Amino acid sequence: MEKIEVVLTPALLPLYDVEGKVVVIIDILRATSSMCVAFQTGVEKILPVATPEECKLFKEFDFLCAAERNAVKVQGFDLGNSPFEFQNPLLKDRSIAFTTTNGTKAIKAAKEQGASTIVIGSFLNLTAVANWLIKHKQSVVLVCAGWKDKFNLEDTLFAGALVEAVSNHFKMDCDSALSAQLLYQTSSPQLENIVRKSSHAKRFQLLHHHEDDVHFCLQHNTMNLVPIMQGEYIVCPSQVAV
Amino acid sequence: MEKIEVVLTPALLPLYDVEGKVVVIIDILRATSSMCVAFQTGVEKILPVATPEECKLFKEFDFLCAAERNAVKVQGFDLGNSPFEFQNPLLKDRSIAFTTTNGTKAIKAAKEQGASTIVIGSFLNLTAVANWLIKHKQSVVLVCAGWKDKFNLEDTLFAGALVEAVSNHFKMDCDSALSAQLLYQTSSPQLENIVRKSSHAKRFQLLHHHEDDVHFCLQHNTMNLVPIMQGEYIVCPSQVAV
Numbered sequence: 001m002e003k004i005e006v007v008l009t010p011a012l013l014p015l016y017d018v019e020g021k022v023v024v025i026i027d028i029l030r031a032t033s034s035m036c037v038a039f040q041t042g043v044e045k046i047l048p049v050a051t052p053e054e055c056k057l058f059k060e061f062d063f064l065c066a067a068e069r070n071a072v073k074v075q076g077f078d079l080g081n082s083p084f085e086f087q088n089p090l091l092k093d094r095s096i097a098f099t100t101t102n103g104t105k106a107i108k109a110a111k112e113q114g115a116s117t118i119v120i121g122s123f124l125n126l127t128a129v130a131n132w133l134i135k136h137k138q139s140v141v142l143v144c145a146g147w148k149d150k151f152n153l154e155d156t157l158f159a160g161a162l163v164e165a166v167s168n169h170f171k172m173d174c175d176s177a178l179s180a181q182l183l184y185q186t187s188s189p190q191l192e193n194i195v196r197k198s199s200h201a202k203r204f205q206l207l208h209h210h211e212d213d214v215h216f217c218l219q220h221n222t223m224n225l226v227p228i229m230q231g232e233y234i235v236c237p238s239q240v241a242v
Numbered sequence: 243m244e245k246i247e248v249v250l251t252p253a254l255l256p257l258y259d260v261e262g263k264v265v266v267i268i269d270i271l272r273a274t275s276s277m278c279v280a281f282q283t284g285v286e287k288i289l290p291v292a293t294p295e296e297c298k299l300f301k302e303f304d305f306l307c308a309a310e311r312n313a314v315k316v317q318g319f320d321l322g323n324s325p326f327e328f329q330n331p332l333l334k335d336r337s338i339a340f341t342t343t344n345g346t347k348a349i350k351a352a353k354e355q356g357a358s359t360i361v362i363g364s365f366l367n368l369t370a371v372a373n374w375l376i377k378h379k380q381s382v383v384l385v386c387a388g389w390k391d392k393f394n395l396e397d398t399l400f401a402g403a404l405v406e407a408v409s410n411h412f413k414m415d416c417d418s419a420l421s422a423q424l425l426y427q428t429s430s431p432q433l434e435n436i437v438r439k440s441s442h443a444k445r446f447q448l449l450h451h452h453e454d455d456v457h458f459c460l461q462h463n464t465m466n467l468v469p470i471m472q473g474e475y476i477v478c479p480s481q482v483a484v
Contacts, residue, residue: 176393
């Protein structure tokens with residue numbers, strides 16, 4: 001039976017062997033949620049890039065440029081990191097260069113450590129990702145993007161939800177996975193209340209915006225799609241509207 | 243109000259500011275539990291050292307030498323890392339040089355990062371440590387020793403128990419602390435069953451020994467003492483038998 005492990009922050013990723021494994025990237029508030037929304041809207045591909053400066057370079061290649069730092073859209077960019085921005089029908093068939101504080105960095109780290117496939121996970125496509133993992137029968141490492149290398153609650157809760165969903169199909173010998181699952185089991189009846197106590201939800205409140213982003217990003221299974229990395233791009237070959 | 247934070251593994255400690263704060267070191271299975279037992283037995287002082295080689299050098303200064311690596315006593319040493327070994331009455335008034343896989347490394351890291359006071363915490367002295375923290379009114383960082391820089395369950399559960407015990411007296415804006423507290427709240431009615439699922443408890447089972455160490459180290463409040471670091475040594479000035 002293949003293994004499932006959870007990496008609680010990208011700072012711990014070097015301690016794990018991801019070579020040849022499937023890595024699920026998790027940045028619930030908000031990068032991986034927004035990416036799922038983008039593909040549901042009909043975006044063709046997303047290029048994760050490291051910095052706003054690098055992101056801007058793709059403007060001339062007809063990319064839309066999305067940049068967020070410290071939970072705020074970087075000035076002068078087409079898009080920030082709110083899932084609502086990615087619902088705009090004008091995004092259909094477009095390519096997006098995307099840089100965020102945590103999510104796109106986690107993607108790059110997993111790629112550099114030799115992951116065989118990188119999958120984008122969020123509550124919005126939880127069951128679709130779970131079914132994809134079960135079908136592909138490869139060992140899996142769930143990587144929480146966290147906040148500037150620190151642990152965060154909402155990514156861990158999603159990791160727990162995903163562990164719970166696939167637990168009959170994978171061997172689990174990982175305290176992080178066990179803890180994430182316990183946390184999700186105990187929190188799921190009041191998920192939004194608990195996530196609103198998290199440091200990132202509080203950060204949003206202080207910024208006096210993104211009020212609905214937390215609620216939006218905690219919706220389960222609003223879409224049946226699995227974005228994956230192909231070469232440098234995130235694409236969504238199996239895009240099926242629910 | 244002073245702050246309380248939880249560092250889930252020593253690998254994440256550089257992300258936290260511990261300068262001038264109280265640090266509680268947590269290595270439930272078994273270093274900090276065994277240290278508490280040692281002081282209850284009447285040990286005078288403990289010198290945490292980095293390696294078995296360094297540990298051995300203190301033999302000629304009339305220290306007893308305790309060394310554990312990978313959950314096993316290092317051959318040729320007086321003591322390993324089982325709490326039962328530290329109940330031996332012959333240890334009374336002795337000094338111990340002590341090196342373990344995770345616990346003594348976490349102590350050294352906290353010291354190097356400028357913690358003002360280092361406190362040794364375990365379920366055995368949970369309430370004593372909680373009362374000490376409340377009385378001292380300084381910001382606190384709880385450092386889980388983990389397993390080779392990875393997250394572990396039992397240290398996090400203790401961090402959660404301690405957060406729970408002092409939560410009315412400290413400000414908490416830390417997802418790790420919030421998660422540890424949730425984990426403890428949900429696990430405490432069946433703590434031993436849950437810890438037996440942890441990777442470290444399984445490691446013990448594979449080694450076919452330490453059968454009772456897990457049970458022993460999960461007992462709450464069997465002693466009313468608070469070991470703290472003074473200079474290079476851990477001592478226990480307020481040693482009071484329950």
